[in-house]
Amino acid sequence: MGESTAANVTLNGNNGAVATVRSIPTADRLQRELGASSLSLSDMLEEVESALGKVEFPAPSGAERLAEAARYALLGGGKRVRPILVMACAQALGVPVDRVMQTACAIELIHTNSLIVDDLPAMDNHAKRRGRPTLHRLYGDDIAILAGCALLSEAQRLILEDQPGAAELRNRLLREVLEATGTAGMVGGQFLDVTKYRPSDRDDLERMQMLKTGSLILACVRCGTLLADNRTYRAFDRFAESLGSLFQVVDDILDETGKARWLGKIPGSDRRAGKLTHVTMFGLRTARERAKELHEDCLASLEEIASTVPGPVGPLREMADMVYRREK
Ligand code: IPE
Numbered sequence: 001m002g003e004s005t006a007a008n009v010t011l012n013g014n015n016g017a018v019a020t021v022r023s024i025p026t027a028d029r030l031q032r033e034l035g036a037s038s039l040s041l042s043d044m045l046e047e048v049e050s051a052l053g054k055v056e057f058p059a060p061s062g063a064e065r066l067a068e069a070a071r072y073a074l075l076g077g078g079k080r081v082r083p084i085l086v087m088a089c090a091q092a093l094g095v096p097v098d099r100v101m102q103t104a105c106a107i108e109l110i111h112t113n114s115l116i117v118d119d120l121p122a123m124d125n126h127a128k129r130r131g132r133p134t135l136h137r138l139y140g141d142d143i144a145i146l147a148g149c150a151l152l153s154e155a156q157r158l159i160l161e162d163q164p165g166a167a168e169l170r171n172r173l174l175r176e177v178l179e180a181t182g183t184a185g186m187v188g189g190q191f192l193d194v195t196k197y198r199p200s201d202r203d204d205l206e207r208m209q210m211l212k213t214g215s216l217i218l219a220c221v222r223c224g225t226l227l228a229d230n231r232t233y234r235a236f237d238r239f240a241e242s243l244g245s246l247f248q249v250v251d252d253i254l255d256e257t258g259k260a261r262w263l264g265k266i267p268g269s270d271r272r273a274g275k276l277t278h279v280t281m282f283g284l285r286t287a288r289e290r291a292k293e294l295h296e297d298c299l300a301s302l303e304e305i306a307s308t309v310p311g312p313v314g315p316l317r318e319m320a321d322m323v324y325r326r327e328k
Pocket residue numbers: 077078079080081130212213247248251328
């Protein structure tokens with residue numbers, strides 16, 4: 001990912017130098033230099049909240065409520081798993097998180113749109129999200145749909161205009177995100193979900209869940225490594241695939257066992273709607289065993305990653321633990 005000589009080590013993203021360390025480039029020294037400026041998960045959460053707060057939705061006169069609705073959905077206190085994942089992957093490859101912030105925010109906007117749509121009466125018909133009334137309950141279906149569209153447009157603009165880097169890289173990032181969210185990814189998976197597609201077995205269920213949830217998580221990891229190093233990595237992809245599946249198994253478990261107070265959404269909705277999930281297909285115990293296995297798979301991929309990258313992998317490990325043990 002960079003050039004190294006006995007006199008200096010240059011860590012570069014796609015756009016040239018990020019940090020030049022004047023020393024004999026031992027791996028230990030490099031790790032220490034990166035460690036000094038590396039951010040924890042909670043630092044990253046703070047950074048992304050602040051960046052999301054600055055995202056603007058310019059609205060023509062008379063349409064101010066549209067921008068207000070988009071901001072209500074976006075700034076409603078999600079866990080920010082996806083943008084933090086972009087940042088943590090870039091940091092593991094030695095790139096400061098501020099270099100990837102615009103793409104990280106763009107993905108959170110797209111995710112927020114997916115929640116608005118998922119909650120609509122024609123879809124899962126949820127009344128609560130992130131501990132507050134869903135957007136359509138507060139603003140009406142019409143404004144909720146338009147606010148979701150605004151989030152999608154702004155997300156694409158953030159990558160194309162605000163993300164630093166060569167045009168070719170920005171196109172590649174956008175392609176990655178669009179592929180993950182289109183009919184071959186999230187939207188296709190949501191179609192299978194709402195039309196009550198009946199998976200034939202566990203692999204088929206996980207295929208569907210990978211589409212609706214895992215594909216965007218995979219895109220986060222790929223955007224992080226593309227921004228750092230202009231390439232994707234097999235071990236990072238494997239980590240993302242396990243994390244994506246883990247994320248949805250745990251979501252299914254929480255729908256069965258979670259408490260509304262923590263969850264921020266009303267539990268029991270999958271069973272009531274006759275959805276096929278890990279829990280409704282195989283029972284709670286098997287779902288928990290599967291979550292444990294997937295968590296172990298995440299950690300195994302991270303071991304492999306840790307032996308090859310210059311930056312810290314700790315935040316990615318904490319992320320896998322958080323996704324496994326979360327209560328909301
Ligand atoms: C919920 O996503 C929807 C799924 C993909 C299962 P999150 O659990 O990440 O929701 P927020 O963003 O933290 O509210």
